[in-house]
Amino acid sequence: MSSAPDRFTIAGAAAAALWVVFCVAWFDAGDTWRPAALAAVPRLAWLLPLAAATFVWLRGRGRTLGGDPLPAGERRALLLLLALAFFFRLPVVLGGAGVAVTSDGALSGIVALHARDGIERLVFVPQVPYSGSLKSHLTAPVALVLDPAVAFALVSVLFYLLYVAGLYRLARLVAPPRTAVLAGLYAAFSPAFVTRYSLSNDGNYV
Secondary structure (H helix, E strand, O other), X not given: OOOOOOHHHHHHHHHHHHHHHHHHHHOHHHHHHOOHHHHOOOHHHHHHHHHHHHHHHHXXXXXXXXXXXXXXXXXXXXXXXXXXXXXXXXXXXXXXHHXXXXXXXXXHHHHHXXXXXXXXXXXXXOOEEEEEOHHHHHHHHHOOOOOHHHHHHHHHHHHHHHHHHHHHHHHHHHOOHXXXXXHHHHHHOOOHXXXXXXXXXXXXXX
């Protein structure tokens, strides 16, 4: 006799269902699927329960996998690497973000501005069906309070920090802490072409 699912499993199922509901409610592609009852609910109202269910599920997943938290010293090293990567790029973000935006990045920027202004909410960048609009949607609220070029570059850097953290974590799984730090430093102070793409709004290359 199988046991009943625990609350983490239920939260994961709820998060998956709420994600589908949110996508149908938010994206223009969901117009033909959207029932009247769903259309009557403010689109952003689905985000809070979605975030709560996802948080509970991730906590349960961490426990299932053993959590494997980083020791305090390695956690400090990772935070330092993230700070170095961020502040290394910050002068360009504030002083020359427009230079880092490529033509592909401009397409993602247009998607962000259209989402910000409520013109359209696209799943993919137009004519680029391999490029999703996640970064564009996260850029849209930032572009409400910052210059769009600065907003594009800033969100790109935040995505790049996830890459730095992932690289550090991967290196730590297969090598000693010093090697992980060296890998993180290489990512933080990356070669010029990688640094440029870490600031560009297209952001699918890293």
